[in-house]
Amino acid sequence: MLSVRGGKxxxxxxxxxxxxxxxxxxxxxxRRQTQAARxxxxxxxxxxxxxxxxxMVFFVIALVCLLASxxxxxxxxxxxxxxxxxQFMLAMSRRDVETASWYLSPYWLEAPDADDLSDLMxxxxxxxxxxxxxxxxxxxxxxxxxxxxxxxxxxxLRGVFLYRDNNELEFTALLHMNEDHRYGLxxxxxxxxxxxxxxxxxLEEGEF
Numbered sequence: 395m396l397s398v399r400g401g402k403x404x405x406x407x408x409x410x411x412x413x414x415x416x417x418x419x420x421x422x423x424x425r426r427q428t429q430a431a432r433x434x435x436x437x438x439x440x441x442x443x444x445x446x447x448x449x450m451v452f453f454v455i456a457l458v459c460l461l462a463s464x465x466x467x468x469x470x471x472x473x474x475x476x477x478x479x480x481q482f483m484l485a486m487s488r489r490d491v492e493t494a495s496w497y498l499s500p501y502w503l504e505a506p507d508a509d510d511l512s513d514l515m516x517x518x519x520x521x522x523x524x525x526x527x528x529x530x531x532x533x534x535x536x537x538x539x540x541x542x543x544x545x546x547x548x549x550x551l552r553g554v555f556l557y558r559d560n561n562e563l564e565f566t567a568l569l570h571m572n573e574d575h576r577y578g579l580x581x582x583x584x585x586x587x588x589x590x591x592x593x594x595x596x597l598e599e600g601e602f
Contacts (some may be wrong), residue, residue: 433490471577474533475551478577479529479567483555486523489515499578524585525558529565547571555584 455527478497485494491511514520531553549569554562568581 409587425475429602470536475534475549475569475577476531476581482579483526487526497579498582499568499572501580530554531558
């Protein structure tokens with residue numbers, strides 16, 4: 395049986411066998427399937443690209459918010475920070491080690507070279523606490539530090555300790571937030587010269 399494909403007048407008519415017609419149908423079907431598959435792949439590719447872009451946008455937003463919160467620091471209660479140092483000094487001036495220890499942070503207690511508060515009650519060291527009255531604060535700052543993949547907020551307080559007989563000593567205190575949301579003293583550096591130390595020792599001995 396012959397199948398005839400007609401053309402314009404004067405053109406040669408071409409004939410095809412049933413096998414050729416079937417082959418053309420198969421190739422046409424395959425071509426359409428290939429085109430449909432390509433369109434589907436393009437749609438999937440665009441969809442995946444869109445999902446990836448949305449994910450990247452959310453990741454960038456979350457990262458920016460995280461970094462902003464880290465470098466913004468914590469909400470400082472400056473009065474509570476000052477009171478922690480002041481109450482520590484008052485407790486030490488009364489030789490009340492138990493109360494003074496309550497105002498320390500774990501960083502002080504766990505440091506390998508940490509001073510034992512009882513030792514500070516002896517000799518020249520106690521002259522730094524005896525006669526303490528109050529303090530005057532200069533600055534309180536919050537610094538964000540990254541240590542061993544951990545984030546730590548260092549609270550640095552600078553000021554002057556005031557003693558009886560009008561003695562004054564500049565100091566720098568390092569504090570951290572404890573787990574119970576109290577400010578704890580981690581380190582205390584007091585500036586002192588020999589003349590001032592002599593005056594404080596005389597004050598401790600009652601020679602004023």
